[in-house]
Amino acid sequence: MARRLGRPAALLLAAALLAAGGSAPAQAGAERAGRTDPSATELTVVWPDDAAVPRGARVTVSGTVSGGPREVVLQHRSRQRGWETLRALTSDQDGAWSLAVPTTWFTTHTLRVRAPETVSHDEGAAATNGRLAVEPGYDPLGLAASFTLSGYRWNPCQVIAYRVRGRRLPSGALPEVKRALRLVAQATGLRFRYRGTSRQVPWRDDEAADVRRADLLIGWATEREVPTLRGNVAGVGGVTRGVWSQVPGQLLITDGMVALDVDARAAAGFGAGWTRGELLLHEIGHAVGLGHFFADTAQIMAYATRDRDRFGAGDLAGLRMVGRSAGCLTEPDGGLARSAVLRPAPQV
Numbered sequence: 001m002a003r004r005l006g007r008p009a010a011l012l013l014a015a016a017l018l019a020a021g022g023s024a025p026a027q028a029g030a031e032r033a034g035r036t037d038p039s040a041t042e043l044t045v046v047w048p049d050d051a052a053v054p055r056g057a058r059v060t061v062s063g064t065v066s067g068g069p070r071e072v073v074l075q076h077r078s079r080q081r082g083w084e085t086l087r088a089l090t091s092d093q094d095g096a097w098s099l100a101v102p103t104t105w106f107t108t109h110t111l112r113v114r115a116p117e118t119v120s121h122d123e124g125a126a127a128t129n130g131r132l133a134v135e136p137g138y139d140p141l142g143l144a145a146s147f148t149l150s151g152y153r154w155n156p157c158q159v160i161a162y163r164v165r166g167r168r169l170p171s172g173a174l175p176e177v178k179r180a181l182r183l184v185a186q187a188t189g190l191r192f193r194y195r196g197t198s199r200q201v202p203w204r205d206d207e208a209a210d211v212r213r214a215d216l217l218i219g220w221a222t223e224r225e226v227p228t229l230r231g232n233v234a235g236v237g238g239v240t241r242g243v244w245s246q247v248p249g250q251l252l253i254t255d256g257m258v259a260l261d262v263d264a265r266a267a268a269g270f271g272a273g274w275t276r277g278e279l280l281l282h283e284i285g286h287a288v289g290l291g292h293f294f295a296d297t298a299q300i301m302a303y304a305t306r307d308r309d310r311f312g313a314g315d316l317a318g319l320r321m322v323g324r325s326a327g328c329l330t331e332p333d334g335g336l337a338r339s340a341v342l343r344p345a346p347q348v
């Protein structure tokens with residue numbers, strides 16, 4: 001914009017642009033449904049102009065609801081669990097409301113804004129739908145079909161606490177672990193929280209009782225400590241404990257682990273060549289539910305890829321399937337105690 005506008009003028013202009021854009025305010029409720037109930041909710045929604053935004057962009061959806069203050073919710077249609085609420089708020093006295101659309105992970109949201117159907121009861125709702133793509137900001141290599149799933153995934157609606165084995169941790173490796181998890185979080189919508197170091201050795205059963213545990217354990221080890229790392233195996237990752245979930249055929253991860261060989265010759269950091277960063281992305285990929293995809297070496301989840309330090313198109317598509325866009329995943333009724341515990345084999 002060439003000319004600087006005063007703040008109120010700029011706001012008015014922004015409102016006018018939104019109203020004039022392709023996403024004109026949608027009307028729902030009494031008028032559209034042809035109802036005569038004077039208490040029926042009228043909901044107007046102004047969707048963002050952009051169909052696609054970069055990750056982290058500030059995007060809001062706003063509008064008005066009749067009979068305010070009223071509760072208004074923003075929902076997304078998850079792949080496995082149907083409509084799920086992302087945000088909720090109470091409109092102001094005049095019925096105005098504004099909700100931030102989450103843009104922290106790569107996905108194409110199918111969104112819906114909803115308000116109770118009438119002032120007097122909450123059955124049904126007035127609602128309008130929209131879409132928003134959150135894009136990675138680079139052109140991922142390979143094909144979006146190049147992934148496999150293990151059938152296990154975390155509950156993306158809970159924070160995953162992770163620890164890093166303190167012993168044998170290479171110099172400079174902790175920031176690499178954090179960066180790798182940040183990249184996985186951006187691709188999945190999973191949230192990871194660092195809880196400090198642990199004395200626990202990944203993939204070893206004979207642990208002392210006093211080790212500090214976490215949902216996800218990442219650490220370096222010798223081949224003697226973790227025999228799976230023998231030979232040319234540089235890392236092993238996966239699910240150490242899972243249970244059946246409420247989604248048929250979908251297994252809920254309760255514990256995951258990653259072990260990396262202290263003697264692997266991967267270079268420090270991320271970037272060109274074979275790096276610890278790439279190794280971490282691959283093994284964490286297993287620990288969040290991805291299998292291998294041998295045929296497309298542009299993917300981090302190809303068995304023996306080289307020179308890759310960010311996820312390919314297939315990796316990203318698979319990671320979306322195990323993340324927040326798939327929907328929350330919960331234990332069966334009765335919880336862990338009544339559910340069989342599953343211990344799948346680790347993947348290298």
Ligand SMILES: [Zn+2]
Nearest residue numbers: 282292347348
């Ligand atoms: Zn692997």
